[in-house]
Amino acid sequence: MREYSVPVLVDVPSSANLTDTVFQRAEREPGTVSLRRKAGDDWIAVTAGEFRDQVAAVAKGLIAAGVGPGDRVALMARTRYEWAVIDYAVWAAGAVTVPIYETSSSDQVKWIVSNSGAKAVFVELSSHEETVREVLEELPELENVWRIDDGALDELTAGGAEVSDETLSERRTGRGIADLATIVYTSGTTGRPKGCALTHDNLLFTARNVARGPLEQLFVTEDKAVLLFLPLAHVFARIIQVVAVETGTVLGHSPNMKNVGPDLQTFRPTLLLGVPRVFEKVYNAAEQKAAADGKGKIFHVAADVSVAWSRAESAGGAGLGLRLKHALFDRLVYRRLRAATGGRLWVAVSGGSALGERLGHFFRGAGIQILEGWGLTETSAPSAVNIPGANKIGTVGKPFPGVTIGIGEDGEVLVKGRHVFDGYWNDEKATAEAIDTDGWFHTGDIGELDKDGYLSITGRKKELLVTAAGKNVAPAPLEDLIRAHPLISQAMVVGDDRPFVAAVVTLDPEALEQWKGANGRAGATLADLSTDPAILAEVQKAVDRANASVSKAEQIKKFAVLDIDITEESGHLTPTLKVKRNVVMRDFAKQVDSLYG
Template sequence: MREYSVPVLVDVPSSANLTDTVFRRAEQEPGAVVMRRKLGDDWSAVTAGEFRDQVAGVAKGLVAAGVEPGDRVALMSRTRYEWTVVDYAIWSAGAVSVPIYESSSAGQVSWIISDSGAKAVFVELDAHEATVREGASELPGLKDVWLIEGGALEELTARGAEVSDDTLADRRASRQGADLATVVYTSGTTGRPKGCRLTHDNLLFTARNVAGGPLERLFTVDGRSALLFLPLAHVFARIIEVVLVETGTLLAHTPTMKNVGPDLQGFRPTFLLGVPRVFEKVYNTAEQKAAAEGKTKIFRVAADTAVAWSRAESTGGAGLALRLRHRVFDRLVYRKLRAATGGSLWAAVSGGSALGERLGHFFRGVGIEVLEGWGLTETSAPSSVNIPGANKIGTVGKPFPGVTIGIGEDGEVLVKGRHIFDGYWNNDEATAEVIDEAGWFHTGDIGELDPDGYLSITGRKKELIVTAAGKNVAPAPLEDRIRAHPLVSQAMVVGDDRPFVAALVTLDVEALEQWKTAHGRTGADLAALSSDPEIVAEVQKAVDDANRTVSRAEQIKKFTVLDVDISEESGHLTPTLKVKRGVVMRDFAERVNSLYR
């Protein structure tokens, strides 16, 4: 078996827990600004002392409310300052946090609360409380529902006023590295989500070795700051939250994607994290804006120049002519793109699915280096990541310190390290299926390691399509290329047990608005546009582009453009924008069958 290891860089003591840094920094630097929270249109500073006091106040309230060490407390909210306060308060009380996506259905919420045995839950909005109450009759163990927007944090702080500092210190000291910190339920593209048990050591070991090693520059530069907008219920954003707190990087939150643009302008972060769809939308929006201004040709030449410059940087550096052209477009185009992100952003981390090589080169050429990483909930988020100065675009980087990655005989990516989860909650059988006797975690991803230790992910074992002719086809690379087209929202490749590979494609509703104006279709609805010859021709271009990357047997022979978009709200995407293939196949079975008639 081919494998690659990176030695541990930061050894975390077995006695350490996630709350240590919050309380230690407040003692050493009480006036240091560690976060900013948005109040109205203004960003208000939060010092280390203020954050510690708010965490301690809510934690004491939890103690007064009867929350005991090891108890599970759920948290259902959008990404906001109060999430981080509650998260650390739960840990400070010695309890275990159970995040829930704010978009979850009543059935999903009921399952997570009942399966985890949570005795209390924080909810952000009235709508979230109503979702919890809908299934409350089936949750006899649920004692409290605390509404954040209803003043729950202030009420808990008042309730815990009689709890002493010594009592809270004892609660914090009761938790060590091996103790459970959180149960994170996978977003689940198939079946019920499983709860992943992550310990204090899992998260601390990961955070300190990532921040002290491959991504150190992001968290040590002067003026470092980060804006979080991905759901904190997802382990990717959650580990970044921990990294930012551990490193003292200035942190701000944005609750919805609609706020991201204005908040980037107002907060001006140096660092960002996102999923590929976020970066695709940034690129597509810039291209659409250029088209609306009659500058499509200039933008495309500028984009090609950015990609060419980045590729040249990977192979020894750009020549004089390319450097001059790049400098010209930096003044005309790239500077405006950077300004749209606040003007200070120079790096981002992308995870969740493949970014795509062209997009990675484009952003580096523009002056914002997107560092692609890879991991799963079971690996405390990252197992590998690219680093500034050694970013091999098209890969997901090397293992971070303390991690070993191997490739099994069938191509499956295997992982070892202290970041590997403690097992599935209430499901020892499922745990035994993914962790073998040698301690390898079987990820279910298919990949390759190059001689330098860089990992490339080529697909998921369970998602491999086997055509009637016996050809194995990995759908993800094809889908990523199609989705990169400005007019495409989602793409799903099909063909299991079928004579050839085909695809379902949906259109991006926002992108269509500008297209309709430019092409005289202002009154057309999505149903009409899905069969519009010009739209179909554009999708064909995207399919042709994807087909150029694979063999003839793997190429998409037919596609259909759906007259609806698929989304998280429609039940076809997970909160991290992964396609629920089984649900799509069920709901659009007739459209799939029509491709093979």
């Protein structure tokens, strides 16, 4: 088995826990700005002392309300400042946070709350409270439902006024690295979500080794700021929040994942994290705006130059002619793209699925380096990540300090390290299947390690399609290339036990508005456009590009364009925009069957 290890850089003492830095920084430098809280269109500075005081006040309220050491407290809210306060307050009270996606259904809420045994739940909006109350009678262990937008934090603060600082200190310091910090439920692309039990050690070890290791330039310098907009119920955003708190990086929260642009302009982050679909939409929006302004050809040439410049940099450096072209388009195109992100953003971290290689080169050439990383909920988010100055586009980087990555005989990626979870909550069987007797966590991803230790993810074991002819096909790389087309929203490759590989595709309603105006299709519906010859030709171009990357046996022979988009709201995507394949196959079985008719 091929392995690659990176030595531990930062150890974490057994007495440490996630709240230490919050309380210690407030003692050392109480006036330092730690966060910026959204208030209308403004950002209000929150100092280290103010953040500690709010965390302590809510923690005292939780203690007064009967929340004890090890009790589970659920949290259902959008990405906002109060999420951080509640998370750290739960930990300061000695309890365990159980995140719930704010888009979850009542059945999903019932499962997570009952499976985790949560004693209380925070919700943000009245709609969230209604979702919980729909199943309240089936949750006998749930004692409290606190609504953030109904004064819950003020209520808890008042209720905990009589709890002494000594009591809070005893409760807070009574938890060490071995204790459970959170139960993060997987997003559930197949079946019911499983609860991943992550300890204080899992999160602290990860945060401190990432921040002092591969991503030190992003966090441990002055004037650094990170804006979060991905759901904090997902471990990816959560670990970045912990890293920001650990390093003193100014942290901001944007609750609107679908319209984060205005917050980028006003917060002006130096670091951003997102999933590939976010970066695809940024590129597509820039391309469409250029086309609307009559500058589509200029944009396409600028994009080609940006990609060429980045590839040349990877190969040793661009020549004089390419450097001159790059400088020209920096003034005409790239500078405007950077300005749209606030003007200070120079690096972003991408995870969740693969970022197209061309897209990675485009953004680097435009002055925003996207660092791909890889990991799972079970590994506290990252196991590998690219770094500034050694970003090998097309890979997900090297293991971070303290991590060993191996490739099994069947190509499965295996992982060891202190960041690997304790196991699935109340599911010993699933835990035993995931972690073998040698301590390797079996990720389910298929990948390769190159001679320098860079990892490439080529597919997912459970998602490998096997055609009727016995050909193994990894759908994800094909889907990523198709989805990169500006008019396409989602793509799902099919072909399991079928005579050939095919795909179902959905169109992006936002992108189509510009296209309709430019192509005389005003008033056309998605249903109209799903059979429009011009649209079908555009989809065929995307399929042809994907097919060029694989062997003939793996190529997509037919496709169907659905007359609706698939979204999280429709139940076909997870909150992190991953396709729920089984749901799509169930709901669009007729369309898939028609491809083989």
